[in-house]
Amino acid sequence: MRRPQGGCGRGRITQIAPAGFVIQRLGGGFANPPRASESWKAVKSYYVYYGEEKYPFEIPPGWTVLKNAVSSEEAAPSLTIPEMVEKALAAPISSPRLSEIVHEDSKVALIVDDWARSTPVSQILPTLLEELQAGGARSENIDIVVALGTHRAMPREALAERLGEAIFQQYRVSQHDCQAEGLVPIGRLSTGGEARINPVVARADVKIGVGSIVPHPMNGFGGGAKIIMPGVSSFEAVKEHHLHFTPQPGCYIGNLETNPFYHEVCQVAEMAQLTFIVNCVYNPREEVVDVVAGHLREAHLAGIERSKENYAFRLDEPADVTITSAYPYVEGPQTIKPIIPASLLATKRGGSVIIVVTCRDGMPEPLLAAFDAIYSRHPEHTGRLAVDTFKSSQLFVEGAIDFNCAIFYALVCAARNSITMVSRDLDERSVTRLGFRYASSLEKAIERESRVRPQATVNIFPIGGVVLPLTQEAPNLCE
Structure with a gap:
């Protein structure tokens, strides 16, 4: 972890x-x-x-250093994580505010990443839930789904720690099972296979992904649409997608424009009708230095640009x-x-x-x-x-x-x-x-x-x- x-x-x-x-x-x-x-x-x-x-x-005297990728690791966050979340939710990118999207009868799925990621979920959810409640969303209509992808399930203690004990006790919490029966078809992959997702997510009127933007070896960057694919997708869909695209040209760290792995992930998230994302941006010490929120593509791209400022180099x-x-x-x-x-x-x-x-x-x-x-x-x-x-x-x-x-x-x-x-x-x-x-x-x-x-x-x-x-x-x- x-x-x-x-x-x-x-x-x-x-x-x-x-x-x-x-x-x-x-x-x-x-x-x-x-x-x-x-x-x-x-x-x-x-x-x-x-x-x-x-x-x-x-290093030995005969060795010549071409690049020592030391960054400004001493730069500390200027705001707390809840303050960053509040700021991002107040001015979402290419999207209305969540409080304007939800209403009293909205069924909401909060999709959060698992313990393989550094996302400070317990510090994000309280502010996010306040925003939903400001729009009239009721707690009994809110589900929290842990996007395990194909990872193993988290034990109860780890779940409570990740979500926060109070939220874990108050809300319905489930963990995605990529092999479960009852996953819901939402369309086809470009390779022909069926894209199926978690039924709780599929039934929700409003789907919100919570994750982190970091370099990713195949997708270019993590976060964004990955909360759906592979996060809450079927094993067979993840297998077909990952095995087909990983060896393809363009599927490498930092690349988006010519990356078919990334574009397919976004298309699956759009088929799933992912409404909104909340993603963290980090400095090299893994401290959250910014939070972006809004449209699944546009907010993600904005977060990527901010991430590049922290750890990209020529x-x-x-x-x-x-x-x-x-x-x-x-x-x-x-x-x-x-x-x-x-x-x-x-x-x-x-x-x-x-x-x-x-x-x-x-x-x-x-x-x-x-x-x-x-x-x-x-x-x-x-x-x-x-x-x-x-x-x-x-x-x-x-x-x-x-x-x-x-x-x-x-x-x-x-x-x-x-x-x-x-x-x-x-x-x-x-x-x-x-x-x-x-x-x-x-x-x-x-x-x-x-x-x-x-x-x-x-x-x-x-x-x-x-x-x-x-x-x-x-x-x-x-x-």
């Missing part, structure tokens, strides 16, 4: 981590700074994030080596996402990616077992295998679509680059089963790489999970 709104522990003491990790919590000083290896003397210190903590490192050329962090992703398959821009956009083919990963619950065994099966049958040409598998509408492992997307990108990126994972949460066996190399510390990973590449260009992404490199060329998954 990515962490919700909050500070990053300013002023806390330095932690000396095991396995050679030396970590600085934000606002603290270094205790026992890392020493350069005797084999080379480093010339400048940089950092990436390991969880919420700064992990300092140094990347003039790929490097031999990219050093990145999985932060703010800390859950199993989600930690693979930050490898995607590092590999496909920032690193030369045949180059190396070093990623620092916090993975507090480890990698799920079914995911690792799927990699075992793939590599035992297909030890070579795994990138081509990944593309061909998705294009033939096959899954690597039955069930969770996010597992399959993680496998797809892991295979594609590992075929393109040498990937090294640095982690104290994952052991060497788990990392090698993914097809990656393991290092117990970032210093060891860099030193090993410097022996192979004494002269190298480097890109550095301190917060790799929310970066948006803007490049001249689009990635080609099939090359």
Whole structure:
């Protein structure tokens, strides 16, 4: 789960981590700074994030940094989240106010994302419900639907925490089941399959999506219409859509204009008649710095432009080596996402990616077992295998679509680059089963790489999970 709104522990003491990790919590000083290896003397210190903590490192003198994507991470939000929500609801983008849309008899579905996202739902809902009540909407006509997509259901305690205990107790709350009988047909996908959605959402007169705008590897950006597709869609529709479009040209992080994955998601949301969205915009520390509300496309686009101001940057050329962090992703398959821009956009083919990963619950065994099966049958040409598998509408492992997307990108990126994972949460066996190399510390990973590449260009992404490199060329998954 990515962490919700909050500070990053300013002023806390330095932690000396095991396995050679030396970590600085934000606002603290270094205790026992890392020493350069005797084999080379480093010339400048940089950092990436390991969880919420700064992990300092140094680079060899023969390495040249092309881009160090350090942003204005110290910029703090000027308003509280409820204040931002109130401001957004008072001036929605390309839409009337919600209080003008609803009436006493309106059936309302509040569709919120699940615990895989950082959206501070409990801080958004009270103000949103006040706006609905100002228009006459009655609490007995309001349903809250958790848009699980194809994810597992949340336990009661997590639901109450996400929504707020009072709201959880007062309103009808349900979790979407993508395999349930009774999902309602709303039209056809462009690929021919039937689009079906949650019946509570389908029956509602007013459908409101609550989510977050962050870079997304296939959709360009998260948030917006994704609350419907995959959020409350059927498993078969999500499978058909994701497997067909993920390998297609244009379906990559930050791209919307020529992205068929994104356009199909929007079309499904329009078929579902999504009325209104409320989406959060973040700074690189995962603090909410703005909220947009209104029309599903126009408000989303406005939020994207504001998001780009926080973490988009021009990347003039790929490097031999990219050093990145999985932060703010800390859950199993989600930690693979930050490898995607590092590999496909920032690193030369045949180059190396070093990623620092916090993975507090480890990698799920079914995911690792799927990699075992793939590599035992297909030890070579795994990138081509990944593309061909998705294009033939096959899954690597039955069930969770996010597992399959993680496998797809892991295979594609590992075929393109040498990937090294640095982690104290994952052991060497788990990392090698993914097809990656393991290092117990970032210093060891860099030193090993410097022996192979004494002269190298480097890109550095301190917060790799929310970066948006803007490049001249689009990635080609099939090359």
